[in-house]
Amino acid sequence: MVRHHDDLIEEAPASRELFDRAQRVLVGGVNSPVRSFRGVGGTPRFIVRGHGATLEDADGHRYIDFVMSWGALILGHAHASVVRAVQDAAERGTSYGAPTEAEVALAERISRDLPSIERMRFVNSGTEATMSAIRVARAFTRRRKIVVFEGGYHGHADPFLVRAGSGVAAAGLARSEGVPPGALEDTLVATYNDGDGVAEIFRRNRNEIAAVVVEPVAGNMGVVPPLDDFLSTLRDITTEHDSLLIFDEVITGYRVARHGAQGLYRIDPDLTCLGKIIGGGLPAAVYGGREDAMSLVAPLGPVYQAGTLAGNPLAMAAGLATIHELADSAYSRLESISARFERDMRDAAAAAGVPIQTNRVGSMFGVFFSAAPVRSYADVKAYDADGYRRLFASLLARGVYFPPAPYESLFVSLAHDAESLRHTADALAESFAHLGRGPWR
Numbered sequence: 001m002v003r004h005h006d007d008l009i010e011e012a013p014a015s016r017e018l019f020d021r022a023q024r025v026l027v028g029g030v031n032s033p034v035r036s037f038r039g040v041g042g043t044p045r046f047i048v049r050g051h052g053a054t055l056e057d058a059d060g061h062r063y064i065d066f067v068m069s070w071g072a073l074i075l076g077h078a079h080a081s082v083v084r085a086v087q088d089a090a091e092r093g094t095s096y097g098a099p100t101e102a103e104v105a106l107a108e109r110i111s112r113d114l115p116s117i118e119r120m121r122f123v124n125s126g127t128e129a130t131m132s133a134i135r136v137a138r139a140f141t142r143r144r145k146i147v148v149f150e151g152g153y154h155g156h157a158d159p160f161l162v163r164a165g166s167g168v169a170a171a172g173l174a175r176s177e178g179v180p181p182g183a184l185e186d187t188l189v190a191t192y193n194d195g196d197g198v199a200e201i202f203r204r205n206r207n208e209i210a211a212v213v214v215e216p217v218a219g220n221m222g223v224v225p226p227l228d229d230f231l232s233t234l235r236d237i238t239t240e241h242d243s244l245l246i247f248d249e250v251i252t253g254y255r256v257a258r259h260g261a262q263g264l265y266r267i268d269p270d271l272t273c274l275g276k277i278i279g280g281g282l283p284a285a286v287y288g289g290r291e292d293a294m295s296l297v298a299p300l301g302p303v304y305q306a307g308t309l310a311g312n313p314l315a316m317a318a319g320l321a322t323i324h325e326l327a328d329s330a331y332s333r334l335e336s337i338s339a340r341f342e343r344d345m346r347d348a349a350a351a352a353g354v355p356i357q358t359n360r361v362g363s364m365f366g367v368f369f370s371a372a373p374v375r376s377y378a379d380v381k382a383y384d385a386d387g388y389r390r391l392f393a394s395l396l397a398r399g400v401y402f403p404p405a406p407y408e409s410l411f412v413s414l415a416h417d418a419e420s421l422r423h424t425a426d427a428l429a430e431s432f433a434h435l436g437r438g439p440w441r
């Protein structure tokens with residue numbers, strides 16, 4: 001049965017009631033804007049439980065989840081070894097504000113998997129990681145300017161809130177109020193996948209650019225993979241100009257490969273930011289890289305950065321347990337699961353005569369309602385976000401939970417088994433058939 005989008009609001013009375021309560025005490029009823037469903041319409045589902053590939057909401061509806069805590073959960077929800085590791089750690093105390101072996105073990109693991117990270121510091125969020133990485137780059141180079149890419153997202157620190165992607169784009173904000181113009185004065189905005197444009201920016205700002213900050217696979221404008229020589233061009237330009245290359249691998253780290261995007265594309269950045277997967281669903285992130293640059297951070301050097309809960313034992317335990325499960329065979333399994341999901345999506349759209357583009361790097365996945373390939377942020381902006389909204393609503397009604405915002409990546413996990421993919425394929429076929437008949441642009 002095809003249900004109209006507006007009916008769905010009435011089908012989630014418990015979520016509706018919780019959302020009403022939430023809006024009286026939480027800003028917009030949520031603790032992160034993209035959760036609010038504003039980008040797609042309807043009531044955000046309040047989640048009571050996650051297991052494997054499945055989410056259950058307050059009304060008892062179950063969904064196959066393709067958000068996976070925005071990429072943090074590569075093993076799926078409540079993976080037994082992660083749960084056990086967190087329980088064991090909690091029994092020994094939730095935080096000490098003193099060093100633990102788990103921090104060392106996770107750092108050693110990360111440094112082995114991503115050898116460009118010689119020294120690192122754990123923080124609690126991707127926002128802190130990128131904010132701290134540019135502080136290091138500025139101190140190391142004694143320069144102020146940074147280059148970022150339109151439609152990229154590096155968290156919500158002041159210098160990054162200009163023409164950003166993700167929730168910033170979904171909210172239609174070119175920048176954020178409350179950020180003083182001075183904080184953005186040294187942010188130069190380039191075009192993703194346009195190496196010549198970056199070279200031109202360097203020519204015009206000689207000896208002034210501390211770093212280029214880039215998502216090696218753009219994941220906050222949907223998914224846009226790097227064109228063939230884009231990352232190597234960035235590597236060459238930054239080396240030539242004595243600037244640092246910072247890879248924001250908060251999404252791609254341990255996602256696109258065990259060695260991250262830097263391993264996949266064989267580019268060594270000077271600094272790297274990781275988050276999401278390294279915390280196994282608990283709050284943890286890290287920044288690190290060249291020893292000479294990282295040695296500037298306190299207590300060794302004059303760059304100050306600290307954190308009460310940094311390297312939290314529960315988060316370290318969850319991260320270690322997660323990465324422990326990620327042998328090479330896990331990535332080949334993830335690849336075949338993700339390839340099947342992509343094929344099902346394309347088949348469903350083709351059968352309904354709906355033109356879509358899919359961009360996929362391993363288990364991160366973007367879908368665009370567009371007849372032309374999507375290789376840049378300009379291509380992303382040209383696509384029909386209304387089509388995505390309708391697909392989202394239709395899938396939600398059929399028990400499939402896609403990101404409730406149009407400029408996000410979908411994530412597949414190791415818990416997406418044959419049954420959940422079959423359910424998803426059926427839901428996709430019905431949804432696209434429904435969309436295909438509709439008066440969409």
Ligand code: PMP
Nearest residue numbers: 125126127153154155248250251
């Ligand atoms: N960098 C990237 C590439 C991200 O995708 C995100 C969040 N989605 C961040 C940084 C910020 O991380 P957090 O939300 O943990 O602050």
